[in-house]
Amino acid sequence: MTNMTRSIVRRSRPTGRLRPCTLPIGKDEWAVTRKCLIAAGRRATPMIGVTTLHRTPPWVMNAFDRTLRPLLYNPERIVRPFVATGDRAADIGCGAGFFDPALSRLIGPSGELLLVDSQEEMLHRAVERVRQDPGARAEVTGVLVSDDDLQLPTGIDFVLMSWMLHEVHEPESYWRSLGHAVRPAGKALVIEPLVHVSARRWDEELAPAEQFGFVRRDTGGVLFSRVAVMTKR
Numbered sequence: 001m002t003n004m005t006r007s008i009v010r011r012s013r014p015t016g017r018l019r020p021c022t023l024p025i026g027k028d029e030w031a032v033t034r035k036c037l038i039a040a041g042r043r044a045t046p047m048i049g050v051t052t053l054h055r056t057p058p059w060v061m062n063a064f065d066r067t068l069r070p071l072l073y074n075p076e077r078i079v080r081p082f083v084a085t086g087d088r089a090a091d092i093g094c095g096a097g098f099f100d101p102a103l104s105r106l107i108g109p110s111g112e113l114l115l116v117d118s119q120e121e122m123l124h125r126a127v128e129r130v131r132q133d134p135g136a137r138a139e140v141t142g143v144l145v146s147d148d149d150l151q152l153p154t155g156i157d158f159v160l161m162s163w164m165l166h167e168v169h170e171p172e173s174y175w176r177s178l179g180h181a182v183r184p185a186g187k188a189l190v191i192e193p194l195v196h197v198s199a200r201r202w203d204e205e206l207a208p209a210e211q212f213g214f215v216r217r218d219t220g221g222v223l224f225s226r227v228a229v230m231t232k233r
């Protein structure tokens with residue numbers, strides 16, 4: 001084991017408190033450290049009414065991530081402008097963790113990386129992917145969320161939402177929660193696939209962000225994708 005925290009936390013019902021659990025992955029047990037418990041236990045505003053429209057199955061992301069995707073995209077180049085050493089970063093809808101070794105390397109050992117997904121298998125793959133990267137040394141916490149409930153600690157410097165917002169049924173609830181979690185001047189990088197998300201749908205996804213304190217700036221630079229940087233006022 002390295003100094004990385006490897007754990008999955010999940011919400012216990014009906015209390016809503018985050019409850020850590022160790023999950024066997026191959027021959028490993030993921031250790032739950034005190035620091036992780038504290039990080040994961042900070043309450044944020046629960047999201048109500050978020051459901052997924054459809055969910056990409058793990059095997060699809062895995063196949064894409066291991067074949068075509070690395071040829072088309074450099075995850076480090078995409079996120080580098082937005083993160084710094086020591087940041088608290090969250091990859092929401094992290095999938096199989098395509099961006100996460102790069103994020104972990106960039107924020108370094110003093111940084112904290114939250115991997116958030118509603119599919120446990122995705123989360124396992126993402127945490128494992130970071131674990132296997134020799135240069136990735138940030139503290140990592142996997143957070144399993146239910147479709148209608150996103151809980152994040154506050155004080156987040158950077159949020160990545162790559163190709164996931166179109167799977168969220170109620171973007172408004174999502175942005176409300178992010179409005180509490182992201183610190184002033186913190187950023188959310190939203191990337192959506194052109195093939196799934198029309199210009200109208202893109203506007204609908206991002207429109208609620210403004211009322212929860214985000215300023216939108218559309219950018220580019222990611223193939224076949226719509227991209228916006230949302231800065232918290």
Ligand SMILES: C[S@@+](CC[C@H](N)C(=O)[O-])C[C@H]1O[C@@H](n2cnc3c(N)ncnc32)[C@H](O)[C@@H]1O
Nearest residue numbers: 052056093094095098117118119122162164167
């Ligand atoms: C198309 S995959 C993209 C994965 C990853 N962001 C990437 O770019 O490789 C979408 C991911 O979002 C997750 N997801 C969908 N709805 C979610 C929700 N409400 N909360 C958290 N994760 C969600 C899915 O389980 C899936 O792993």
